[in-house]
Amino acid sequence: MSFKKNLDYVHLSKYFYTLSIVLTIAGLICLSFFGLNYSVDFKAGSNVDISLSKPLTAEQISPILKNMGIDENEATISPGQDRMNIRFTKVLSEDNDAKLKAEITKLDDKASFEVNTVDPEMAKELARNAIYAVLISCLGIIIYVSIRFEWRFAVAAIVALLHDAFMVIAVFSIFRLEVDLTFIVAVLTIIGYSINDTIVIFDRIRENLRFSKQKSREDLIKLVNQSVAQTIMRSLYTALTVFVAAFFLFLLGGESIRMFSLAMVIGLLFGAYSSIFIASPLWFVLKSKQKHKPAKAS
The missing domain is CATH 3.30.70.3400 (Alpha-Beta Plaits)
Incomplete structure (x- = not known):
């Protein structure tokens, strides 16, 4: 288990940020030019x-x-x-x-x-309600994390879950995969798994903040790396078990849930690293800009 203690997750995060930025730009370009391949659920x-x-x-x-x-x-x-x-x-x-x-x-x-x-009106209503569902769920998460932790945790958590959701949307746009109602269910499910893993790590960071002194930027890096190392195996095991189930549903399941299963597989792959290499390092960046104040528990 020594590899977990010695791994500098904060330093490694820059490579994952680069990957995410490249995929985000590619996704935005594809969405701008091609949009999504909507199923009949969203088109008349x-x-x-x-x-x-x-x-x-x-x-x-x-x-x-x-x-x-x-x-x-x-x-x-x-x-x-x-x-x-x-x-x-x-x-x-x-x-x-x-x-x-x-x-x-x-x-x-x-x-x-x-x-x-x-019919056309029903298609518009379904598309509109799907967008509302995602936005309302994100708003609820922001409010919960802000109250439960602090605003820095809330910002980092919402960036991570929006990252996971957008990566799935981008992949579906790039490869022209069909977007139906089960896809929306998958995106909301991915958001739930993403925030769950993120909260586990954030809770450990907050707990470690209570028993450590942060006098420098290096102290914060050490704290984040330690907190991630203490929770990484739980996050990976959770993601792996759900990934295996979703993967075999995609291979063996019926046509009606195929896009749901595929979206879950993609979302879990991105979500597996976003809590570790996106959310936690982003909290560190925000916290390190807190001038002349010792880090305190929320």
Whole structure:
């Protein structure tokens, strides 16, 4: 366990800050130019998910859509071995819905269909409520940490959790992964795990502050490194157990939770180091600027 005691987490944090800044800039560029690949949950239109007993190709489906009067730009066909997804940019009428099912059933009589439709107003309301959910949760965390600890801890904690949430959003934007309602649930869950790990480390820092003297910047560095070393294994074990569960859910779970599982996997990877190399060193930077005052317990 000696490696934990000798590791300078504050010094190492500059490399992780650099990595996070590079990924943040890349994410902002992708979001500015491409945005997010929203599912039908956030866009008006219809999404038809088809379970198949034999593979079908896009070439077999395209004539069916053309006969229904649907332009190729109004539908995206995503074929697979035992599934096929067709996304329509407009709400599918009842007649076209019936025609589509009838024609595909001729190609595969064991095909089953799941149709999801969202109208424009509902799509706007879902997107708006998702943003409110994230903002309100962040506000609640800021208030709690400010009361429970101090404003420096609150600033560091909120930067770390926003970092984790944005990294997931950036990865989904860069790789054009589909964003649906389960993605929002995953982001809120990641925020919860992020603040949990951060609070554990901050609580240890606050406890160590009570029994140590901070006369210099080096004393604060030593305190932060010691506090992280005392809690790092707990943080890693917690993240690892959830990561394993999320990873196998992604591999073996159903299509409906695939994006949730993937977002959790990505978020846990980023969250594993943000509490250690982002939040704690940031608190140190803020605390070290406190002039001519000995560090005190909150």
